[in-house]
Amino acid sequence: MKTRILLTVLLMFSFVVPLEAVGINRGGKGSKGGHASRQASKPKPSNKGHYRPQTRPASKPASRPSKPAARPAPKPSKPSARPATRPSAKPATRPSAKPSPKPSTRPAGKPATKPSTRPDKKPDKPDIGNRPDKPTTRPGKVPDKKPGKPDRPDIGDRPGRPDVGDRPSRPGFGGGNKVPEPPGKKPRPPRPEWDKPHKDKDHKYTKDTVNWMSNNRDTVNKFDRDRDRRWKDIDDHWRDRDWHKHWGDRDYRDWRRDMWHYRGDRCREVWYHNRHHHYHDHFFNVHWWGSCYWYPRPIVYHHCSPWWWWRPVVWGTMGYFFGQALSPDPIIYDPGTTVVYEGDTIYINGESAGNADEYRRETIALANPELEETPMPGPPELAEDASEEEIAAANDSEKPTGDWLPVGVWALTQQEQGDATMFLQLSIDKEGVVAGAYKNVMTGDEQPVAGQVDFKSQRVAWHVGEATQTVYETGLSNLENDVASVFVHFGESQTQTWLLVRMPSPEMPGETVKLPEVTDK
Structure with missing residues (x-):
């Protein structure tokens, strides 16, 4: 402890007395010499122009200044030891606890101690056997029978029902006795199996579809690769200024041929992507x-093909069906090639046909004939006992005998590309009224179709549902091909060119696409 105090005093003393006083220089060495002390004692020149003195002192002083005899008295030291005794300890006893507010003894009225035992348990509940018994019998039983009502016969006494084999059977289900015909009525002939000639057609269609898709896969893939280039060439020529003036020249004929070939490949593409759906079913x-x-209301045609509405048509069939109303020579009215809109004018075969808006108004009126009710196209109705000759004549697609001529089921799609999701069935009656139906396979929308044919110009136009201002227009002769262009008029100010692609049915063999004949006209 003393050593610690002494070291503390020396440390404090070192900060008070200068280092030189105790013979210690700033270089950390004693007074006997050292490079640091000698350098510190040399005079420094005031400037660079002064010279060192020529003579040095004669001799060093004989003795150095003596050190002080005694060091300054140190600070008073701390007590060398702690006091021997600490202050007296805390009092041995703490002050007495606070007086309790509660009395030390309970009131005299209450017992000083709790009873050592609880009172006896509650009396036991009476045993089940000691409870009052329920009455073993209810008051009075229901009488076995109501007064005045005879007893029901036992199962064995009931009259037996006729066996299943003894019941009279329904007509056409076999077994048992048939219901007798009313007196004086001829017996009903058996119903013909109308679907018998068509049972194997769907199976054959599936087989033909697989073969057709295999044979045309490369063609469809090549068309898909070359689509952009081919369509750009066609579209650039069509958008040339005054393209109608080129009608009939070499450039126009080449362009029209390229357009129809493009449409043919587009038709194959639609077939390729839709034939496996079996929409005809x-x-x-x-x-x-x-x-x-x-x-x-139900429609029963037991004598016709279920795909009567899907049948294709040829120009000779149209001539036979319409008779004198239709010219024997077809008029080529092909939207987008022989008929074009440029600005405010419509051109047919390169010649002006009037104002474009006025022409659209005429087309809208043609597509909206006045009809008492929505027409329903269908095959000719025959009696149930019709002969085989009558049935064969009703199903003759080349010489139809009914009131309606089906012209097929068509996919409505854009010219350049796109999936076919909208489909139309079109039929025409002898007066030129167009009827049919529209189906969107994406939305499920179904609407009737109504329109009319202009036999003079051989134009046919129709609308779908209640959209009377959006009408579709094409040439009547185009409907005998497998692909046809169609104008879509959106009111009186806008027109687009789309495509109609005929959808094959089981009665239509898978062959090459039928296109208009390319002529030099």
């Missing part, structure tokens, strides 16, 4: 027409 067949909302 779901839309516009004999069952579908009986469920459409605008004709909600």
